[in-house]
Amino acid sequence: MTALWTRIEPLLGQVQKPARYIGCEEGAITPRHGAGRVSWLLAYPDTYEIGLPNQGLQILYEVLNERPDAVAERTYAPWRDLDVLLRRHRVPLFSVDSHRAAGDFDLLAFNLSAELVYTNVLEMIDLSGTPVRAADRRPEHPLVVIGGHCAFNPEPLADFVDVVVLGDGEEVVGEITDVVGAWIRGGRADREHVLRDLAQLPGVYVPSLYDVTYDGPFLAAVTPRFPDVPAVVDKRTVADLGEWPYPRRQLVPLTEVVHDRLSVEVFRGCTRGCRFCQAGMITRPVRERPAAQVRTMVAEGLARTGYDEVSLTSLSTADFSDIETVVGDVLADRASRSPGCPTTINLPSLRVDAFTVGLAGQVNSGRRSGLTFAPEAGSWRLRSVINKLITEDDLYGAVEAAFSAGWTRMKLYFMTGLPTETDEDTLGIAELAANCVAIGRRHTSRASVTASVGGFVPKPHTPFQWFGQNTLGELRRKIDLLRTRKPRHVQLKWHDPAATVAEGIASRGDRRIGRVIERVWRSGGTFQEWGECFDLARWTDAMAVEGLALDWYVHRHRTVDEVLPWDHLSAGLHKDFLWDDWRAALAGSGVEDCRWTPCYDCGVCTGYGIEHVVASTLPPAGGSQGTGQELDNVHGVPRPRRVQPAQLLAVRSLALTHSHDREEHQ
Amino acid sequence: MILRVRYAKLGKVRFTSHRDTARIWERALRRAGVPVATSQGFTPRPRVSFGLALPTGAESIAEYLDVELIDGSTLDDGELGGLPDRLTGVLPAGFTVLVAGRVAPGSGSVQEVVSSVTWELTPAAATDIHAAADSLLSATALPLERERKGGRRVDDVRPLIVSLSASADGATMIAELSTAGRSLRPAELAALAFTGADPVGVRVLRTHQWIEHNGDRREVLALPAAVPAPAAEASA
Numbered sequence: 001m002t003a004l005w006t007r008i009e010p011l012l013g014q015v016q017k018p019a020r021y022i023g024c025e026e027g028a029i030t031p032r033h034g035a036g037r038v039s040w041l042l043a044y045p046d047t048y049e050i051g052l053p054n055q056g057l058q059i060l061y062e063v064l065n066e067r068p069d070a071v072a073e074r075t076y077a078p079w080r081d082l083d084v085l086l087r088r089h090r091v092p093l094f095s096v097d098s099h100r101a102a103g104d105f106d107l108l109a110f111n112l113s114a115e116l117v118y119t120n121v122l123e124m125i126d127l128s129g130t131p132v133r134a135a136d137r138r139p140e141h142p143l144v145v146i147g148g149h150c151a152f153n154p155e156p157l158a159d160f161v162d163v164v165v166l167g168d169g170e171e172v173v174g175e176i177t178d179v180v181g182a183w184i185r186g187g188r189a190d191r192e193h194v195l196r197d198l199a200q201l202p203g204v205y206v207p208s209l210y211d212v213t214y215d216g217p218f219l220a221a222v223t224p225r226f227p228d229v230p231a232v233v234d235k236r237t238v239a240d241l242g243e244w245p246y247p248r249r250q251l252v253p254l255t256e257v258v259h260d261r262l263s264v265e266v267f268r269g270c271t272r273g274c275r276f277c278q279a280g281m282i283t284r285p286v287r288e289r290p291a292a293q294v295r296t297m298v299a300e301g302l303a304r305t306g307y308d309e310v311s312l313t314s315l316s317t318a319d320f321s322d323i324e325t326v327v328g329d330v331l332a333d334r335a336s337r338s339p340g341c342p343t344t345i346n347l348p349s350l351r352v353d354a355f356t357v358g359l360a361g362q363v364n365s366g367r368r369s370g371l372t373f374a375p376e377a378g379s380w381r382l383r384s385v386i387n388k389l390i391t392e393d394d395l396y397g398a399v400e401a402a403f404s405a406g407w408t409r410m411k412l413y414f415m416t417g418l419p420t421e422t423d424e425d426t427l428g429i430a431e432l433a434a435n436c437v438a439i440g441r442r443h444t445s446r447a448s449v450t451a452s453v454g455g456f457v458p459k460p461h462t463p464f465q466w467f468g469q470n471t472l473g474e475l476r477r478k479i480d481l482l483r484t485r486k487p488r489h490v491q492l493k494w495h496d497p498a499a500t501v502a503e504g505i506a507s508r509g510d511r512r513i514g515r516v517i518e519r520v521w522r523s524g525g526t527f528q529e530w531g532e533c534f535d536l537a538r539w540t541d542a543m544a545v546e547g548l549a550l551d552w553y554v555h556r557h558r559t560v561d562e563v564l565p566w567d568h569l570s571a572g573l574h575k576d577f578l579w580d581d582w583r584a585a586l587a588g589s590g591v592e593d594c595r596w597t598p599c600y601d602c603g604v605c606t607g608y609g610i611e612h613v614v615a616s617t618l619p620p621a622g623g624s625q626g627t628g629q630e631l632d633n634v635h636g637v638p639r640p641r642r643v644q645p646a647q648l649l650a651v652r653s654l655a656l657t658h659s660h661d662r663e664e665h666q
Numbered sequence: 667m668i669l670r671v672r673y674a675k676l677g678k679v680r681f682t683s684h685r686d687t688a689r690i691w692e693r694a695l696r697r698a699g700v701p702v703a704t705s706q707g708f709t710p711r712p713r714v715s716f717g718l719a720l721p722t723g724a725e726s727i728a729e730y731l732d733v734e735l736i737d738g739s740t741l742d743d744g745e746l747g748g749l750p751d752r753l754t755g756v757l758p759a760g761f762t763v764l765v766a767g768r769v770a771p772g773s774g775s776v777q778e779v780v781s782s783v784t785w786e787l788t789p790a791a792a793t794d795i796h797a798a799a800d801s802l803l804s805a806t807a808l809p810l811e812r813e814r815k816g817g818r819r820v821d822d823v824r825p826l827i828v829s830l831s832a833s834a835d836g837a838t839m840i841a842e843l844s845t846a847g848r849s850l851r852p853a854e855l856a857a858l859a860f861t862g863a864d865p866v867g868v869r870v871l872r873t874h875q876w877i878e879h880n881g882d883r884r885e886v887l888a889l890p891a892a893v894p895a896p897a898a899e900a901s902a
Contacts, residue, residue, distance in 0.1 A: 010790070010866070013723050013866040013867070022679065022681050023678070024678050025758075026758060101844075254682045254690055255683070255686045256689065305697075305699040306696040308696065635754075661890045
C-alpha cells in the first residue's frame with residue numbers, strides 16, 4: 001500500500017480546484033485491499049467534474065466493491081497544472097478514494113465515452129508508471145482495460161490496451177475478476193496466459209491476440225492468432241435492468257460537477273433508429289426498469305443524497321412506457337416530503353412534441369427558463385435521411401406549448417455535414433430557428449432561441465459508417481453560410497469544425513492510427529476535448545509523419561465490400577441491415593420504431609435471444625414520434641423484411657452529448 | 667427562529683471552496699430534515715447565511731452558519747443539544763458541528779457582527795516565529811501591494827494586526843486580525859511574516875471569530891468545555 005496523500009497534499013495548494021483530488025464524496029467506500037482481493041482502478045480520462053457523474057463508472061464501482069474478492073477505487077485525469085507538478089515531484093497517478101498509486105492496482109480500467117480523450121488515456125497510463133505500449137508491460141504491471149461506447153472501435157487504442165470490454169459491464173466485471181484472481185493466485189505467470197483466459201469470456205476482446213493484415217491502405221483481415229480465440233467478439237447485454245438497481249449509493253461530490261443531481265436510469269437502449277446515433281444502435285434492445293423500482297430509487301436516492309433535483313435518464317426519456325405513472329408517483333412522493341425546497345425532476349433527451357412539453361411542465365412547476373430540443377437537421381427531407389422523424393408541426397407545436405407554458409429560452413441542437421445535405425438543408429436550420437423565435441415573441445419579448453450546430457462524425461456500427469465525413473473547409477463554409485444568414489434574435493453557436501476532423505480520425509481509425517494518437521500525446525496534446533487545449537495541427541502533423549492520409553481515413557466513402565476495422569466486433573447488428581438502412585437513407589426513406597411496429601430484424605434480439613422489455617404494448621401518447629409516425633402518408637416506409645443472419649456486425653454519437661456536458665460546465 | 671451553528675472544517679475537506687461548502691450544507695440540512703425557510707419566487711433558495719468566507723485550503727474550528735427555520739418551527743433545548751451530532755452525521759468526514767444555539771432576532775449576521783478573527787499559521791519548515799512576529803509588530807507601517815478591481819494599490823495593513831504571538835512550542839504564529847474594511851488575508855500575512863518561505867506550504871487554521879461590544883470581546887459561540895479537540899487530520 002502506497003498512500004501518497006502526504007506527498008500530494010502540498011501540491012494541492014498550488015493548483016486550481018483542489019477539491020477535484022480529495023475524494024471524500026458521500027457514497028464513497030473505504031477500500032479494503034488485501035490478499036484474495038483483485039484491485040480495480042476505475043478511470044475516467046477527463047476532469048473530475050466531467051467524470052464523477054458518469055453512471056457507468058459508479059455502477060461498476062458498487063458492483064465490484066460488493067464482491068468479497070474485489071476492491072475498486074476511482075481516478076480522473078489530473079488537470080494540466082497538477083500533471084506538471086506530479087511529474088516534477090515524481091508522484092504517480094493516484095486514486096481519489098485512498099490516494100493509492102495507480103500502478104499498485106491489478107487493473108486500470110478506463111470508461112471511454114468520446115474519442116478525443118484517447119490522448120488522456122495514454123497520459124494516465126504513463127503517469128501511473130506503466131509502459132504505454134501493452135507489449136512492453138510485465139506481469140507486475142496493471143492490466144489496462146477499456147469499456148464504454150468507444151470500445152466498439154478500439155483499434156486506434158489496440159497497441160496501448162490489454163483488454164477491451166464490449167457492452168454492459170455489470171456481469172462481465174465479475175467474470176474478469178474471477179480470471180484475474182486465479183492468475184494472481186497462480187503466481188502471476190506471463191501476461192499472455194491471463195490474456196488468453198480473458199479472451200474466452202463473452203464480451204472480452206484482447207487486441208494482442210489478433211493479427212492484422214493490410215492490402216495497401218485497405219484492411220485485409222483481422223485474424224485470431226490462436227484457435228481458442230474467437231473470430232468475432234459479441235457485446236454483453238444485461239437482459240433485465242430490474243435486477244441491477246444501481247447505483248444504490250450515488251456519489252455526491254463535495255465540489256460542483258456537471259449533472260450535479262441524482263440520476264436514475266429508467267431504460268437502456270433505443271430503437272428510434274436515428275441513423276447517425278451510435279448510442280441508439282449499440283445499446284439495443286430496449287430494456288425498461290420497472291416503474292415501481294424507479295419510484296423507490298428516486299425516493300431513497302433523494303433522501304440519502306440531500307439533492308433537490310433528480311434526472312430520469314435514458315436515450316429518450318419520454319419514450320419510457322410508464323412515464324406518466326412514474327412522474328405521477330414521484331410528484332406524489334415529493335408532495336409528501338418535508339417542506340423546504342421543492343424537488344425538481346429533470347427529463348433529459350426529450351422528444352420534440354407538445355406531449356413532451358406538457359410532461360416537462362408537469363414536473364417543473366417552478367423556474368422555467370430553458371428547454372432543449374434536438375431536431376438535428378434543418379429540413380424534413382434531411383431528417384428523413386437521418387431517420388429523425390420530426391415534422392415541422394411537431395417542432396412548432398412543441399415550441400408553441402413551451403412558450404405558452406412560460407418558458408422563455410429554447411435551445412435547438414443541429415448537425416451539419418450530414419449525408420446528402422445541401423445548402424438548402426443547412427439554411428433550413430436558420431429558418432426553423434427564425435420561426436421558433438417568431439412563435440416565442442408572440443408570447444414574450446424576452447423569447448430567445450439558440451441554435452447549436454455540430455459537425456457530423458460518422459460512427460462505427462451505424463448505417464452512416466460508410467459515409468465520407470465533410471472536410472474542414474466544407475464544414476466551415478456551411479457554418480459561415482449560417483452565420484451570414486443568422487436571423488434576428490437567434491443565437492448561433494457552433495462546435496469547432498477542427499475538433500470534428502480530429503474526432504473523425506479516431507472514430508473510424510484502424511490500428512495504424514495508434515501511432516498518430518501516440519504522437520499527438522507525446523507532443524503535449526492532452527485534454528483535446530477542451531477548446532483551450534485542442535490544436536488540429538498536432539493531429540495533421542502526426543498523420544503526415546506517419547504517412548497516413550486524412551482524406552482516406554476521414555473524408556472517403558467506404559464501399560460495401562470493404563473490411564471495416566471493427567468488423568470482428570459485434571453489437572449484434574447485421575452488416576446487411578446496416579447497409580440496407582444506409583441505402584434507404586440515401587433514398588430518403590425512414591423506418592419506424594420497432595418497439596411498437598413489426599421487427600425489421602436488425603439482428604440484435606434474434607441474435608442474442610433477448611427481447612425489448614417494455615411495459616406497454618402501445619406507444620406513448622403524444623406527437624408523431626410516439627404514434628408510429630404515420631410515415632405512410634409522408635414517405636414510403638420499407639416494409640419489415642427478413643434478412644438472413646449474415647456476418648454479425650457490431651457499434652456511438654454521444655460525442656455531442658459529451659460536448660454538451662462541457663458546455664453545461666463552462 | 668434562527669439557528670446558529672459553529673463547526674470545524676479539518677483535513678482533506680479544507681480543499682473545498684466557500685461555494686462548495688455552501689452546497690454541502692444545503693444538502694446536509696435537507697438530509698437531516700431541518701425545516702429550513704426558503705426565499706420566495708420561482709427559484710426558492712434556502713435561507714441560510716454563512717460567516718466570513720474561509721479561504722480554500724485553510725482549516726477552521728470556528729466556522730459559522732445561520733439557518734432560518736420555517737415560520738412556527740422551533741427547536742427545544744433538548745433538540746438543540748442533539749443537533750450537532752445529527753448534523754455531523756450527515757456531513758462529509760472532516761466537517762464536525764461543535765455547538766448549536768439560537769440567534770436573537772435583529773442581532774445581525776455573523777458577517778456584520780464579527781470584528782476580528784484569530785488565525786494560526788504554521789510554516790512547513792522550522793521558522794523563528796518570535797522574530798517574525800516582533801519584526802511585524804515593531805513596524806510603523808506595513809505597505810502591501812494588492813490587486814483591486816483590476817488595478818493595483820498599496821494598503822498599509824499594520825493597523826489590521828490586533829495581536830501576534832508564538833505558540834508555546836514556537837512552531838505556530840497566532841494572529842488576531844481585524845475584519846474592518848479590506849481585511850488582511852492569512853496568506854498575505856504569511857507572505858509578510860515568513861519572507862523567503864513558500865507561502866503555499868503554510869498551514870492555516872482559523873480558531874476564533876470575535877465580537878467586540880463596548881470594549882468587551884467574546885466569541886460568536888463559545889465552545890462548551892466538553893467538546894473534544896477534533897482530530898488534526900482525517901486519515902488517508
